[in-house]
Amino acid sequence: MTGKESPLRDLDWRAASPVLVLVLLLTQVGLYVWMAQRGFEFTDESYYFLNYLYWRDLIGTMSFFGAYFEWPFRMLGQSVPAIRIFSLLLLLASSAFFTREVLGYVSRREGSSRETPWAFMVAGMAASMFYFGHLSTLRAPSYNLLALCSMLLATGLLLRLLERGVLFTNARLTVFCYGLAIGACGLGKASSGVMLVLLHALFFVLANRDWRLRHLIEFLVLSLAGVSLNFVVLQLAHPQWLEELREGMVLVSMDGSHNLLGSVKSFWWKVQALAPTFLAWTLGAGVTVALLARWIIRSRRTALSVLVVALVVGSLFGLINAMDAPNSTTLPGSAKLIWWKIHAFVPTFLAWTLGTGVTVALLAWWIIRSRRTALSALVVALVGGCVLGLIWGPEHWWLPLLGLAVLLLWSFEGLSRKPFRLVRGDLTDFALMALLFALPVAFSFGTNMPLLEHSQMAAVFAITALLLRLLRLARLGILAPPALVVCLAALCLPALVIQLRAATDVHYTYRQLSALGEQSLPVHLGAADNTLRVDAATRETLQSVIGAARAVGLAPGRAILDFTGDGPGLIYALGGRPLGTAWLLGGYPGSQTIAAHVVEKLPAQALRNAWLLSSDNNPRAIKDWQQLLNARLGPDAHELVATVHIRAPYRWGENAPDSLSVQIWKPRVAALAEGK
Template identity: 25%
Template sequence: MGSEQAAVTAVRRRRGGWWPAAIALVAAAGGVLAFLARVGWGLDRTDEGQYLLLLADPTMSRATVFLFGYVLHPLFALVGGDVLALRVVGMLVGLLTAGALGWAATRALGLLGADAWAVRGVAATAGLLPVVSFPLTPSYNTLAFWGTCLWASGLVLATWPGPGRAHEDAHDGPRDAESAPGPRRRLGAIARDTTLGPALVGLGGVVAASGKVTTGAALAALTLVAVVVRAVTSRRQVLPFVGWVAGGAVVGLVALMALVGHGPAWIVDFYREGARNVALLQGHDDLVRWDPFPWIGFLAAPALAVVVAALVSWRLLRRGAPTRRRGRAIAAVTALAVLVEVVAFATGLAPTRAVPMVGACWWIPLLAIPVLLTTRRTPGSGTDHSVTTTTTSTTPMSADDEPAPTTSASAVASTSASTEAHASRRPGQSRAVEAVTLLALTLAPLAYVVGTNGNYAIAQARACLFWFVAVLLLTGVRHGTGRREGERRLVRRVVTAASAGLVLVASLSGLGHAYRYPPVTSAWSDPAATEVAVVSPEGARLRVTKADAETSRLLAEVDREHHLAGVPILDVTGASPGYVRQLGGRPVGSSWLLGAYPGSLDAALDAVRGDDPTLVDRAWVLDAPASPRRIEGLLPALGRSVDRDYETVATFRHTLGYEVRLLRPVTGS
């Protein structure tokens, strides 16, 4: 009876860890609330305007390299063009895809109970970070992120050695009650080992490529490395692995062609034409570069508070065997750090208006250093104490100081044969599989951001989810005999709690910044300066500034008076696709004729001349002489003159601050 009670207690300890779960849930709730506070506020009329144009009608533009409009158009149609609903759906998909990666990590590590939910909560919340200080409407970036999450989930399920498998560490001993094969665990093992993992690798790569082809290419390269290593370590398993990866990719390609409505030849031509236009623009071809590091967020007080708490926690871990009292002390330190960061944001000590605040997430990959120092084998360490046994030490000890059950000599003797069998079946090359998986997850943020013209360092920090999973898996790598499993579990909980705090730092920083729009905090400070307005032809409503609301009403009146639905509109401001969308018009040449690039005029002419030649003569025009992005010379190059061929219908103020004129062609011009 006593041995059975000891076994139950051991399992409960492995399922324990309420405090990292509580901290993770606080961070998750904070991140979700921060997103919800922004989801109904404002509308960027540049990038976000282009996203909405392509989501409403992906066929409007061939002079791009974006297929995301075709993929996400069903979502747009499902919500009836409601921008707010579209943003909420994007949030839910981000939570689900990132949560799937968290689930894959917990399955690979054999986590249950509070520990598992803590990991999944942090992972899901990190899935919202790509839209921190960025447009909230789903776009090519978010689709690429979702695809990368699916790809990483499949890679972890397919390649990471799970608990109790033959190539686990020789000194791990037999499976305990947590990792014993039940119905759920058998289903997960079958899915991981045969179909689901490799299929997700292929499917996720295609989804990511449909968002950004550069991301798809980078993930394909990482997949190829994983295939090569798998071929070296296990030739018998590589063919099924490659087959299911290819199968997942085929399913993704078939679905993509169904959404696009064309075959592979059309898709190749689409990318070729778009790449030619991008090359003319001369602004997105520098794929390999080193951008300034976001030191502001990296060294901000909230981030440092979390890091100090993590270091103190590791110091407590290295002082001796893990106990309940030590776990409570670590919980108190971490909770204090989260409180410090919230107070720092509330009192203005943290610069929430700075985009680089997301740089706090660069601390997450650095957590690998203390993880390795804490979990590695120490000189003179003897028998591994990670084996769960049914015999406990009889040394008197208070309840608060009760350590994890120790291993008895009889238990060690009874499992020695199993240990030797494990050792004989674990080839040295299996370390290479672990190393490649960790390397792929570490490079996944770079694969996600490659090709963007934004700051690479900041964009990678927004994708810190993959770093978190990599560090978490690192706690499951056995280094020789290792330390006690109880200490390893506490290390994992510290990683989870610290990552939760850093994700919360980045989430809260988004409240003080909006992409090319006043931050939501300005609406809180002066609610009278805001108003709910219709911002799309479908009648979508958002809370915007009063000036923006007046512009929206004006453009809605012009649309009703002149019936502009489907009317071609040529945007020479270089920054107004959102107003083309508001008017219900059809963009000429491209969803966004980008200004302020060295080749803006050449790219715009290429796009316009590649469109229907009859559109220019009957197109309305958006012009802004004061716009820094104005495409000078576009109208003269097309044989048109503002003074001779157009008349002003309306003038309004752009959200970026300058005056825009809406011009219509003069009859007979």
């Protein structure tokens, strides 16, 4: 630990490291591209497709992501595999820019002119593919992708603007593009956009060095101009967008699936539940690292003793706090509950045990040879345990796990100072780390899913914080080059496992009947006649619905109002045009109210001319849709012309049937026209 920076580009491993990390990234990309033509998702992803094509025709929406992805989708010939690959390219490009700017920002603040080693950029790109982890088979661009890419670009641009000597070439263009990214995030996902602005403002106050009034006004005006351009283009493309947004807010208030206050409370309860175990691990691991790193040069026996004691105490403390007190008062009931608690905790415990076990073994073997080797082994084991926790541990642990790893790696830097002390740059360093760990929460803010689990889609922010710490350790001479290679490669593995699981295990897919790698049967669907590869049950479902619809005269391009509650995929497969809303959500407390509101808002003639889809046994179906239409149009405005029984693409509730009925209703005005 010399405290002197080691120029990475002059080391012998500089050619080998990027190759190894690049191979892992290309493997992920290859798997993703191979699976791009496989799988058809009937709900969320089909909803995205309909939004690209018909976002102007909706009566209400809270997100205008369709406006951003309409032309890419149309220019790609409405190809589903192509737009899925477009998602990947957009994600990789924005994450590469973000990683480069974050690592470059810290280097430039320290007076270094070195470029970010591209092995780190590749590792950051690999980390961005965590986006496909939580909802693994939703691969088409969505409001989530637009929000994430905008947040990556905006944060990278902000860091570029905050570096020393902000008056660089094209600084004004950079500020304008920053505003452009902020505006895109807000129009794609308003809750994330608001949180992003708040977090950036706080970081700006802590990290900005140029407080000249002229500079601040220029920054504000140009960034607002960038934000405004989004709204100007949206106004030109769709003059009624504001009315559509207002109506979207009304629909969301009726929905019952999005409760912002409930989401915040749930997140806070989750934090409270995780805090004891996290603090226990922090205590155990913190004592280990601090004492070992400080004493390793003094006494081998003392160092190993401290290591073993801290690991044992931390592990026991963590296990005790991870297991809640059993509710049962009987001995057999308590024993059974304790067993289930242990069984649930095994993945995380094994990950940490393996990681710390490797630490002990390597240190015991190497501690007498080289202090640097011993510390490098400790870092590798720490990163390895973190990676194993990301792969096999509970999803809600991912953010505390990475936070602990970053905290411990930072302690290596602090303990390398003689004497140990905090320096002026630490405040900005802490602020940057806090920003990177807060951004995943901002990304998921407002979701109707568990926030911590959902935020793993934006894990690239937190993993970049880990990459920053590894780069610092390497430049300080604490981390040996071979150990750095291993760490970078290890950080690519969790995202690779995500792709492998989606290809081989149906339990890691989202609303699919089989793993993507097993879906090989071609099927043609949609107005653009897309060819996708699906499983046998899904192909039979699609072919039977499309065949029945064509037989009764439902041609592509006809307006369809879906009352099945989860029919975006049926509308898209039929090549239909959604009437009023791309997805009339069923199964939520406010679903019936929303259906009544949509029927009331739609023009009567449009309702009379529309084809209808319904179901009498789908648990998400709108139950009283006929009464709603009869009240608006009078009786017998539509006639039942076909009923198809399909395999349920997913289960909604415990008692959901395996087979669903889909009823096709024809407008009588069309039938009368055909009879003349």
